[in-house]
Amino acid sequence: MNNLNERGHSRRKWINRIMLGLSGTATAITILILALILGYTLVRGISYVNLNMLTQAAKPMGQTGGGMRNEIFGTLILVLLGSVIALPIGLLSGIFLAEFASPKVAATIRFTADILAGVPSIVVGVFVYAIMVMPMHSYSALSAGVALAIIMVPVVARTAEESLRLVPTSMREAALALGITRWRAVIGVVIPGAMTGIVTGIMLGVARIAGETAPLLFTALGSQFGVQGLSKPIGSLSLMIYHYALSPYPADQQKAWAGAFLLVLLVLVISIVVRWVSNRKHV
């Protein structure tokens, strides 16, 4: 220790301690916030949760009781619809980027995908409204599915591309050296080798669109009735939470919490599974 400069040294030590303490505090704050949000959702939502919630249709606004069966179905259907549209586009784009594109072309397209990923979801909703809802003169599940698909495509494309790139060249060459065509090598060897990453990418995309509300506002519109068909409006858990949250009736607010509980549960489960799967791969 430098005795000549002890006062300066202890001041530095103090600054060190304070700053490091602050950084730990910052982390604690973040974790605390998450705990608060999840905690409140859990506590306020779980008291309402029972079997009725899953099996009954909703009652009119303001009344107690009733379930959210149609909204749950709605979320599932919209996610399915969005995935069915997004997967071919996203996966094939990812394959193109990883296997066939020249470096310059790949960089441009990757850039485009990143831009698409950064478009605010409400802007996507407005776009789909303009190209589908207006000409069709009707809100529809299909247009909502398209909006969700637009949000999901870049997520799937980028994770698929990165997973495919991680497959070692030696595997590709070993496959080609057997005398099989390029496309069979990609489908039979390279894609299976990247499957974990591709699947986690899809799951991340699903978790993302399951919780989306803004793009549904002017495409699906929301509906208290059951699923009426692809060309009719449809409800979803996220839309339901939004409408009930803004309702003045406590009974509705209670249902909003219950719906939030379900939705958060879904998203959390998917996130945990994704994490578990990717950790398993790296071990």
Place this chain on the structure above:
Amino acid sequence: MEEKINGMIQTMAKENNQNKACIEHPEDTKGILEVQNLNAWYGKTLAIKNISMSIPSKAIMAIIGPSGCGKSTFIRCLNRMHEVSHGGRVEGCIMLDGKDIYARDADPVVIRRRIGMVFQKPAPFPTMTVFDNVAAGLKLTQFWSRRWELEEVVERSLRQAALWDEVKDKLHQSGASLSGGQQQRLCIARAIAVQPEIILLDEPCSALDPASTLKIEDLMRNLVTQYSIVIVTHNMQQAARVSDMAGFFLADQDRAGILIQYGQTSQLFTNPKDKRTEDYITGRFG
């Protein structure tokens, strides 16, 4: 005589749609692969220069030389894998059964079926079982394959690769669960399952322990009764042990690989005509 040869050249050029003529040798000196004036580039860099040699049928040909002199590049040209690498380009002729594999109408996929390859680092497909690995060449080209046909092929290939006894109870475990030496023999089994005529091995033992290396060397002597083998090795003792013929490569002043000489292994090792070969073999460099 000259007009006859010229006439042959013209016809062959027309048949093969090429500017250069690929000359077919008279039958008695024909090896299974005739390499003529082979040049290969990575981008703008010339990697091998003007290689001409004859690969013998049903024999083991070793390609030896110090590292960095184009041996791997050369062998990858033999089954048209070089062009798969980024910036890979080839000029010259390689005649298989009288036809140039680099002709414009030649299909690399068919060629790689006939000329198989085993790489330096064992590369079993990790997402497939041992069984599926061996059957991969067949399963990936035919959507239907009767189960018993596949089982026959897999067993035969594994036996030929001297691996059957070790893995017959493990056929449905992952291909990556085997040891290094076993993985390499698995790759050999996979390559021979599609019944090629020629097997290329690019330093197959350099990542393996001595015991596995000897097993593979024995294996090669058994395989050579059915297949023609070309092996790249930087291990001279291995070349001396295993091969019937050998070709010695060296890098010239432009760092491009050239073929110094090739011939019977015994002759190359005991009485090399070129001083550079002699220096390499006696360990003066490399």
Place this chain on the structure above:
Amino acid sequence: MAMKRKEQETTSPTGAKSWKFGRRSGFSDKIFSNLTLVFTLIMVGILVALVFVLAKDAMPAITKFGFSFFTGRIWNPVKDIYGALPAIYGTLLSSLIGLIIAVPISLGAAIFLVELAPKWLTGPASFIIEMLAAIPSVIIGLWGLYVLVPVVRSPIEKWLGSHLGSLPFFQGPPFGVGFLAAGLLLAIMIIPIITAVTRDAMKAVPNEQREAMFALGATRWETIDKAVLPYCRTGIVGAIILGLGRALGETMAVTMVIGNSYKLTASLFSPGATIASTIANQFGEATTGVYTGSLIELALILFGVTLIVNIVARTLVWRMTSVKAAKE
């Protein structure tokens, strides 16, 4: 599906089997690569179509208001007159508040995770922070409305009003809903992404830099402050800008707590509006071409702003990663 045998057997003079050298397998490869190209072009086409459609449908408003759309303050559907300034202001103000709150917390958390946390803690802690990012916006809005807003109303705004009330930012009655609440929610939502990207940037700093500082007798904090952070400051700035981009486009949570009052005011306590909240609230009601067109023009503005911000952010982050790659 049985595949036809592509090859035909012939016998050559040597008697060996030889397959005819056909070129037919190249054909199937072409089909496959073209198929992937087509779908990739679809993805690109979506983006292009988005820009064109928005521009086209915003035309009624663009032609009617021109540049005054950006400076007008009145949003009056009855008179069909629309000005975007309060919405733009609200978007920028709420995002700014969010950034100011989020950046110190994110940086602190990133520093802790990279430099200080024991190995067993980094995994779970990072996971928890990622989970925060996964929570849907509408749920954060719900929580914000019923848990945060009452707290903002009192004690937060009361305290700020009584102690810093001389500043115009903290004047006015404590509604609870308003810019401050929206800013807080935005902060919560962008902390994960700023933390994650900053973490990556800090991890990219080679250890030799830290060791050199330590060898000079620096404290832990001094090492971070003088060696690590300056080295990756490009990446950190990129992270912050990415967070900004995210905040600008955020809709649901903000709409639920901003109070929806279309005016320009300096007070953070006041209710306001953002571009996203205006669109969300009114899109369903828009009747005339000019009304819809104005809302679509708002969407176009939002798209343009987030586009520029995201491009800047990605360029900075990309530069950081390519510098790292170049040095390796």
